[in-house]
Amino acid sequence: MVFKRKTEDEVLQTERYQINLGPQHPSTHGVYQAILTLDGETVIDVENVIGYLHRGIEKLAEDRTYTQIIPYTDRLDYIAAMLNNLGYVQTVEKLLDIEIPERAEYLRVIMAELQRIASHMVFIGSFAIDIASITGWMYNFRDREKILDLLEMTCGSRITTSYMRIGGVAEDIPADFIPILERVLRELPEGLEEYDELLTGNEILIGRTKGVGVIDIDTALDYGIGGPNLRACGLPFDLRKVRPYGIYDRFDFEVPTGENGDSFDRFKIRLDEIRQSIRIIEQAIDNIPEGSVKSKVPRNIKPNAGEVYHQIEGARGILGYYLVSDGSTKPYRLHIHSPSLMSLGVFPEMTKGELIQDAVVNLASIDIVLGEIDR
């Protein structure tokens, strides 16, 4: 007697069902909703639903002066406010074509890289908690706290910094800032070693992330994702290196890349980038000149009519600002190219066919911030 092997579908019909992941869900990193179509534990289809955090920042900007927009950029990617500030003020400076003092440039680099470290730490922490390693999360937030304290020293607030100004930075750093910064930079590698022991080397974490949520280079480029997520696919594309803005061409640092473009690479690459950022800050401390921190910029900024696009390497990818001026004190149009939105686009693609547990880890691994996606 010959048994003909039947496929599972022929023998047994199972029903698919839809489930809401979010907006009120422990691991959606903000108010984001994914409609998952599941068959048992397997994800068949994912549908992104965004817009819960829409505040209309781009529209609000049309009714504000160029300087007044700076605080709004804090609220875009609220985990990396300094970088948003930097991107915006550099865009306006490009539009006005003004030079800024050396010291301000160095301060901007220090702050931006500090913010990048803090942001990557939030990533590592939230990645750890989404993989249920709550202790790893706490360790990251312990170290991030030191950086937030430094930010508080310079601009008085920890998250919404509004530190950059058109033509420089708001204020010079306090006298004891550099010694404390040097101490923090010495302490950070110890913390990184701890994460390596607790997370990177963990068999379960490796088992759950290696080969999971793979994005190949072509898909990544098709979806236009950038930053660490793109570099994890193996392409060393870093705007700081490829199209240096500010004074980034003066620093010596490497662009870490991944191999497979899976969740593990995306996790590992951020750890490496923290190390590179520490290197940049160390060089900046060595070379920072004395002098003023703000160039003379008129109180009422009135750029000539025209348009400008500027992009920087944000913590999550390519952060671009497109600014159109009609010659008045207010911009005619501000558009923000947000890296998280690009990354989120690829989430359904990378998650289809994997388990619901992987979906959560994949979502954590592309490091989205909803404030930036919904704007």
Place this chain on the structure above:
Amino acid sequence: MLEQFTSIGIFIFVGLGFAVSSLLVAWIVRPKRPNPLKMSTYECGLETRGRTWIQFKVSYFLYALVFLVFDVEVVFLIPWAVEFLKLPWIAFIEMFIFIGILVVGLWYVWKEGALEWK
């Protein structure tokens, strides 16, 4: 023997009594203000999508079958293990032939890929 199991019965009674009495105390002291929103099903703050009681894909169906075989094996193994030291060596070999057959079964299931979570 029977006495002992009556005592176990007392434990069931105490367990039930604890559950019921704690719920009773809670029933007395807790507020009772139900409203339709409160009593709706939680699904991340939205209306639930579609039915829940569906033909769910139990991926562990084949595991459950293998489990059944091994669970029955356990029932045979336990009396054997208790008397192990007193049994002649032939009983030892017999039992391992029995386990051996099951191991072959496990190997077959393994080879056929039934131990993969799909």
Place this chain on the structure above:
Amino acid sequence: MESLFINIGNLCREKVVELTEVLNLPEAFAGYFMVLIYAIAILTFVLLNAIVLVYLERKIAAYLQQRLGPNRVGPRGILQSLADVVKLLGKEDIIPRAADKWIFRLAAVLVIVPTVMVYAVIPFGKDMIAVDLNIGIFYFIAISSTATIALLMAGWGSNNKYSLLGSMRVVAQMVSYEIPLVFSMLGVIMIAGSLQMSDIVAAQKDMWFIVFQPVAFLIFIIAATAELNRGPFDLPEGEQEIIAGPFTEYSGMRYALFFTAEYANLISTSAIAATLFLGGPSGPWLPSWMWFLIKVYAMILFFMWIRWTIPRIRIDHLMKLNWKFLVPLSLVNIFVTGVALKLFSGW
């Protein structure tokens, strides 16, 4: 100190016997009445310990994560869990409209019953077993596995997709890990030659079984963690994916019952581990019940340490670990134990 609780028990027994004589009840009633007293005493012990454990878990997690943990209610937050109990008592009991109301209600009651029943055979100290069944371990295995049904009822009755997913995971996990759990016990049973708890404790007079059965102990720990649904095997409650699994819709005292059952299971499983592998209540200098408590708490702390260090395993890896590693390994362990026993005791 040694016979403190036994003396208290004897005192109670005298009173009970007097009472039965006064009331002209059959003699057997005195025995049953004593078991009732034991049961209530054990229940009190378990509940007190569960309250301590909730506090301990939070504190230990906090110290592992370099933070303070609860520190507001009472000195060092000691009264935190008591405050939580009061809070849970006062919480509204919400039953979703869509739920299957009777299954939903019954699940919370049923989950606690096997939990309490298991304690009947646990040797709290020398001569301190409530019911010294001759099939002690078998009873433990049989009763503790019925908790699966209560969790499945909770998940299915809630009519919530997260609960459904969670309860399906409960079944897959608890059913699978029962095999290595039982197999790891078999080695101990073979050496002890009995299922009775008192015999197993007596057999470890000279040497703890962990020395003879290190592999079995390892398998037992892994399988027990999975049976307890604790990290890294906390898939049924995987809060990142399925909110709280079968407990998603529960609130107030019903939720508290699940929670109590969880911690009570933690205590009983640690107690079984201590009895089977760590010599039970035996030990020098200190009274036996104190030794038992020390061993149980050592096990509990170990479980907590694991939980707060390791991330959660994925469900296919969970199954792979069980069927492709633990089950074959435990079979090999039984074989090796058998051969070694026969060799040392002569064919």
